């Protein structure tokens with residue numbers, strides 16, 4: 289038990305390594321989490337986060353991010369923001385404000401530029417081509433417009449028992465202009481309380497929000513559940529509730545870590561990968577397959 293970092297999806301492997309080395313060298317969780325996420329945001333190969341993220345239905349890249357510091361419960365959120373290189377840093381900046389902690393669209397962009405954050409056209413040729421292909425496929429009714437999305441979410445605890453949770457995503461591919469999912473919504477996409485731990489989610493935002501899934505996972509840990517049990521109960525309960533009340537549930541995946549660096553992960557999807565590194569160990573990739581946690 290000690291420091292630890294856990295991240296959604298394999299795309300976070302390099303970032304998680306970077307975050308882990310910060311924690312290993314006595315660094316703090318805010319830096320570990322933001323460096324881990326920036327690594328994914330800056331890589332154009334990952335088409336669902338940051339630079340090269342997948343566009344909305346108009347062909348514009350609109351990005352969402354959230355950040356929470358569990359020591360103070362300070363949270364910052366941004367949604368549908370364009371042209372800002374690192375949305376997670378924008379969210380972190382907002383978390384330091386007393387008022388106006390959730391900014392979207394043009395207001396978020398203006399605030400980011402005032403704070404000196406870097407401006408960048410986030411659309412890459414790769415994502416633009418993906419968009420053109422999708423427009424064609426959708427017009428031929430070969431595909432649902434919303435297939436293709438993933439969020440990088442990271443929870444870390446440092447040697448000072450500070451818990452940070454943060455997210456970054458381009459949301460659903462071909463989403464409506466201005467659409468926000470769970471990722472920038474406190475309690476849904478992310479939650480952190482250093483007295484207990486933190487959680488982040490990925491999947492269909494419209495359904496994840498209906499269960500405030502990240503808050504619920506942290507609440508279960510606060511009640512005394514181990515992180516693995518908390519993740520399993522939170523995902524299974526929301527999946528069942530949605531299925532009972534609405535006939536089906538979208539994808540729901542959660543990773544979490546308590547203040548002691550113990551972790552958990554669960555998913556109702558066929559396969560969900562995540563990356564973990566704890567004190568004394570190397571960063572490792574795991575997957576949830578058929579409801580079981582398997583080390584890759």
Ligand code: ASP
Nearest residue numbers: 437438439459469491493
């Ligand atoms: N939860 C994100 C959203 O709905 C997408 C994802 O994590 O796959 O915007």
